[in-house]
Amino acid sequence: MSKNGQAPKEKPKFAMYWAAACGGCEIAVLNIGEKILDVDANFDVVFWPVAMDAKYKDVEAMPDKSILLTLFNGGIRNEENEHMAKLLRQKSQILVAFGSCANEGCIPGLANLSSMQEVFNAAYESVSTENPQHIRPQFSYQVPEGMLTIPLFYPVLRTLDQVVDVDYFMPGCPPESHQIAAVIDLVIAVLHGEAELPPKGAVIGVGDSTVCEECQRARNIKKITKLVRIHEVAEVDPDLCLLEQGILCNGPATRSGCGARCPSVGAACIGCYGPAVGVVDYGARLMTAVASVIDSTEPDEIEAILDGIPDPAGTFYRFNLAHSLLHAARPAMEEVIG
Amino acid sequence: MNDQAEPKERIGVYVCHCGSNIAATVDVADVAVWAKERLGDEGVVITHDYKFMCSSLGQELIERDIKEEGLTRVVVAACSPHLHEKTFRTACARAGLNPYLCELVSIREQVSWVHSDRQAATEKAKAVVAGGVERVIHNEPLEPLHIPIHPATLVVGGGIAGIQAALELADSGHQVYLVEREPSIGGHMAQFDKTFPTMDCAACILTPKMVDAGGHPHIDLFTWSEVVRVDGFVGNFTVTIRQKPRYIDTDLCTGCGICWEKCPKRVIDDVYEAGLGYRKAVYTPFAQAVPKYPVIDPENCTYFINGKCRACEKFCPTDAIKFDQEEEFITVQVGNIILATGFDLFDARRVPQYGYGRLANVFTSLEFERLCNAAGPTNGQIVMRDGVTKPELVAVIHCVGSRDRNYNNYCSVICCMSSLKFAHLVKERTGARVYNFYIDMRTAFKDYDEFYQRVLEEGTIFVRGRVAEVTDAARLPSEDGKLIVQVEDTLAGRQRRIPVDMVILSAGLEPRHDAKAVAHQFGISCSANGWFIERHPKLDPVATMTEGIFIAGTVQGPKDIPASVSQGAAAAARVLGRINKGEIELEPVRATIDARHCSGCRICNGLCPFNAIIFHEDAMVSEINHALCQGCGTCVAACPAGAISGSSFSNEQIMSQIEGLLLFDRPVRSRHFSAV
Ligand SMILES: Cc1cc2nc3c(=O)[nH]c(=O)nc-3n(C[C@H](O)[C@H](O)[C@H](O)COP(=O)(O)OP(=O)(O)OC[C@H]3O[C@@H](n4cnc5c(N)ncnc54)[C@H](O)[C@@H]3O)c2cc1C
Ligand code: SF4
Numbered sequence A: 001m002s003k004n005g006q007a008p009k010e011k012p013k014f015a016m017y018w019a020a021a022c023g024g025c026e027i028a029v030l031n032i033g034e035k036i037l038d039v040d041a042n043f044d045v046v047f048w049p050v051a052m053d054a055k056y057k058d059v060e061a062m063p064d065k066s067i068l069l070t071l072f073n074g075g076i077r078n079e080e081n082e083h084m085a086k087l088l089r090q091k092s093q094i095l096v097a098f099g100s101c102a103n104e105g106c107i108p109g110l111a112n113l114s115s116m117q118e119v120f121n122a123a124y125e126s127v128s129t130e131n132p133q134h135i136r137p138q139f140s141y142q143v144p145e146g147m148l149t150i151p152l153f154y155p156v157l158r159t160l161d162q163v164v165d166v167d168y169f170m171p172g173c174p175p176e177s178h179q180i181a182a183v184i185d186l187v188i189a190v191l192h193g194e195a196e197l198p199p200k201g202a203v204i205g206v207g208d209s210t211v212c213e214e215c216q217r218a219r220n221i222k223k224i225t226k227l228v229r230i231h232e233v234a235e236v237d238p239d240l241c242l243l244e245q246g247i248l249c250n251g252p253a254t255r256s257g258c259g260a261r262c263p264s265v266g267a268a269c270i271g272c273y274g275p276a277v278g279v280v281d282y283g284a285r286l287m288t289a290v291a292s293v294i295d296s297t298e299p300d301e302i303e304a305i306l307d308g309i310p311d312p313a314g315t316f317y318r319f320n321l322a323h324s325l326l327h328a329a330r331p332a333m334e335e336v337i338g
Numbered sequence B: 001m002n003d004q005a006e007p008k009e010r011i012g013v014y015v016c017h018c019g020s021n022i023a024a025t026v027d028v029a030d031v032a033v034w035a036k037e038r039l040g041d042e043g044v045v046i047t048h049d050y051k052f053m054c055s056s057l058g059q060e061l062i063e064r065d066i067k068e069e070g071l072t073r074v075v076v077a078a079c080s081p082h083l084h085e086k087t088f089r090t091a092c093a094r095a096g097l098n099p100y101l102c103e104l105v106s107i108r109e110q111v112s113w114v115h116s117d118r119q120a121a122t123e124k125a126k127a128v129v130a131g132g133v134e135r136v137i138h139n140e141p142l143e144p145l146h147i148p149i150h151p152a153t154l155v156v157g158g159g160i161a162g163i164q165a166a167l168e169l170a171d172s173g174h175q176v177y178l179v180e181r182e183p184s185i186g187g188h189m190a191q192f193d194k195t196f197p198t199m200d201c202a203a204c205i206l207t208p209k210m211v212d213a214g215g216h217p218h219i220d221l222f223t224w225s226e227v228v229r230v231d232g233f234v235g236n237f238t239v240t241i242r243q244k245p246r247y248i249d250t251d252l253c254t255g256c257g258i259c260w261e262k263c264p265k266r267v268i269d270d271v272y273e274a275g276l277g278y279r280k281a282v283y284t285p286f287a288q289a290v291p292k293y294p295v296i297d298p299e300n301c302t303y304f305i306n307g308k309c310r311a312c313e314k315f316c317p318t319d320a321i322k323f324d325q326e327e328e329f330i331t332v333q334v335g336n337i338i339l340a341t342g343f344d345l346f347d348a349r350r351v352p353q354y355g356y357g358r359l360a361n362v363f364t365s366l367e368f369e370r371l372c373n374a375a376g377p378t379n380g381q382i383v384m385r386d387g388v389t390k391p392e393l394v395a396v397i398h399c400v401g402s403r404d405r406n407y408n409n410y411c412s413v414i415c416c417m418s419s420l421k422f423a424h425l426v427k428e429r430t431g432a433r434v435y436n437f438y439i440d441m442r443t444a445f446k447d448y449d450e451f452y453q454r455v456l457e458e459g460t461i462f463v464r465g466r467v468a469e470v471t472d473a474a475r476l477p478s479e480d481g482k483l484i485v486q487v488e489d490t491l492a493g494r495q496r497r498i499p500v501d502m503v504i505l506s507a508g509l510e511p512r513h514d515a516k517a518v519a520h521q522f523g524i525s526c527s528a529n530g531w532f533i534e535r536h537p538k539l540d541p542v543a544t545m546t547e548g549i550f551i552a553g554t555v556q557g558p559k560d561i562p563a564s565v566s567q568g569a570a571a572a573a574r575v576l577g578r579i580n581k582g583e584i585e586l587e588p589v590r591a592t593i594d595a596r597h598c599s600g601c602r603i604c605n606g607l608c609p610f611n612a613i614i615f616h617e618d619a620m621v622s623e624i625n626h627a628l629c630q631g632c633g634t635c636v637a638a639c640p641a642g643a644i645s646g647s648s649f650s651n652e653q654i655m656s657q658i659e660g661l662l663l664f665d666r667p668v669r670s671r672h673f674s675a676v
């Protein structure tokens, strides 16, 4: 790794960028406490819009591969996101898809179930929106001074690796602070020649198994006879697996790493840490698993049990729709294919 | 498809013509040429099309290429893997290539036989070949599993099929546990008087076998018993048998019969006497029962009902009556299991227009068997329901409940012959005029048609047509007090009403009412009707898809005694072959759990149809017992952590095969994204 930092005096360069995302990932990085000082001590932060002033043209002017490490959070929703993804790929040695949006599309990716029109309707015409003039974004607009443009909005959201080559994947919505700190420690150790980088394409800041492994709840052979929402359960047993209590928990299918935070406080895992090792389609995996343990052979009864899942797409694909085999539903896909 | 420069495997692709089976619909030469050109980047170095790949010349072609061209993978595009996978894998093994590095893809069953458009079929064949090539790259060399075989065998069901199987095995010196639900072995055959076509006395030919089985040093007989639990796997099953209390000490009982003579409680015998006769609350079903010991039926015994009586106990000369006996559970170890649980008779009440249960003189076939049995309730007198009147006109109706979409679509095989048997017996014993109503006369097999001719010559009247109704509503004075059979005589082309005194319904054979539960208990499958499914309908009729479980007799489908006996013997021969070999080789297609990735969620724990998955409470991980696993894939699909993979069906293999199939000509996936 020392070959990356040719001139020993010069600190390696660090960048972080925020595409289609909520901003939580940025907060999570800041949330690592004094560790952030290690970042500053070891890196020259060249581009991080949320923390410092910087212009895209400054990045464009940098030599290719001059940034050692870029954390990229957010999905690719529009032309600007795509431009920055490609630009940062070109300028960085190590590009990390950081957080669920960049990895799997996350909540913004759920818009792939709807057409662009439906997305705009929801954003500009919903009951909670005051828009008496029915203003809609125009991607270009002629004004006396010339043509104004805003970045083109794409019909589907793509994940970072669907747009550019990605070196590492760090899931989580957002990634847990202790995992971020551990990854930063690792990179610094690599800089000092004390550790080696994981193989390209690795998922980092995670465990080897799924959330159940980190969950302390007792479990038995699974047999689901009902599925309910947590508020419908009179008294949640604090020590028994939630799934066995009929509360659909995504823990079995979700990559470990978070420390089973949700189930440990009595809330079902919702799957933000993404699929397990080698799993291509998270939602399909979880669905087959749940379907396998429905304790009935009567079609009507099975139907009734499954009716306990209020929002199947939002339950099984909440974080990963854009990266699933499905990728997008038909209305959105048709706008892509034309 | 694959961007790396050097393919890592050297693959040979062989496209079979299967005579004209494939070549008539698929341009096989084009597929071979295409595969060489288009799949070269994937590692395909040699392709051939050949008339019959399965011939020795075809196999030698593969063997030669492996040796001379250094092939590391082989794809044969031919028929279904069910047929020739083994052939080609063995050929590869002969040439020194691990057999599991050979894939057989079907371009016959899945392509040429189901398409007619030659060009489209050829394109599809290419896709199938591309899928096979992509998959075979990820195949791994595997070694077969060797499982030792416990030399004892469990036979469930002591009808003629089960008895035959048990005797064959025991006579060759191996231990057999024979489990029978009823108090005696014998099954349905024990209820008959005569057996077609030779009209031997059923008891005369059956009882020697029963006695043999009962006294055989290598047979442990468990009657009045049922299997309650089956654990383990081929070679080493642990079977738990529940022996119901007989309330008789069999060490003391001599079978003298005083107890049932003295027992005051008469019970209608629905099983052995088909409801026509009585037994006592303490009984053996029939005189030649094996074992000879009676059972007390607690549901009907006066003592069990109201605490008084104990007549049998009082009179028993050896003090063998034991009212405090309890059920016993016996555990045995066996290597193989033969299921011979037989059939149930179709319930003739389900055809209300034939009047069974409503019109007194309508009998079922089994009732008639008891009626003409010398040891039956009428001592062999063929009489009407009043017990005295001899019938003068008798109708025998074939196919009751069989060959009928409303009931069972299949032919019950034996009822034409048993109907002829009835006609013959009625004629012989009563001199009555007999009408047989049939749809088609099915008298295939040795000496059967000759028997039909004999019955024809005896003067039985055959009317071809399905009976519409049996009624006692007379329209003419000549019909008064008779049963009238309403039928369209299809040969005469007219409706007929034939008055008779007695009607015999040749009810069909049905799977046992509990067949599905029994199949489930032993991990095998039933057809939609409920007959147990054989491994191959023609080539492997007594094996099942579950290793170590065999089937024999009417459990597998309707058949006569000779066929049941043959299957009993055949199943025994299959088991003996294994016992003699001492071990079997199993396909190494097994699932494995990667403990690193298993979260111990326990989703998979209850899913394995073969109970192959164990959970380690201490380490909180699950594990698969490879001897039990049959590679069905259920758990592989269910594991949400993707921690289970099936050898030979890894995710990589399946995904690559799908990609091969889909992307063989056009990069579909990238199109979605590049259009934006
Ligand atoms: C009316 C009639 C007349 C026939 N006449 C002739 C004839 O003349 N000639 C001819 O060749 N064929 C005849 N057949 C056909 C013949 O009955 C069968 O081919 C033969 O009986 C089949 O034997 P099996 O051993 O398969 O079944 P079965 O005789 O049914 O024996 C099965 C045995 O398994 C036992 N069993 C069932 N379930 C369990 C369980 N779960 N656990 C333990 N034990 C169990 C049963 O109690 C029974 O003893 C006739 C059939 C009928 C209905
Ligand atoms: S509560 Fe959720 S995470 Fe915990 S064991 Fe059950 S399914 Fe797994």
Ligand code: SF4
Pocket (backbone or CB within 6 Å): B259, B262, B263, B264, B265, B280, B281, B282, B296, B297, B300, B301, B302, B303, B304, B309, B310, B311, B312, B313
């Ligand atoms: S005790 Fe029961 S079995 Fe014995 S004689 Fe009385 S009724 Fe019959």
Ligand code: SF4
Pocket (backbone or CB within 6 Å): A252, B593, B597, B598, B599, B600, B601, B602, B603, B604, B605, B621, B622, B638, B639, B640, B641, B642, B643, B644
């Ligand atoms: S389903 Fe998978 S993760 Fe869960 S216990 Fe079984 S092997 Fe382990």
Ligand code: SF4
Pocket (backbone or CB within 6 Å): B590, B591, B607, B608, B609, B610, B611, B612, B613, B624, B628, B629, B630, B631, B632, B633, B634, B635, B636, B646
């Ligand atoms: S693949 Fe899984 S479910 Fe199927 S037999 Fe093997 S262990 Fe059991």
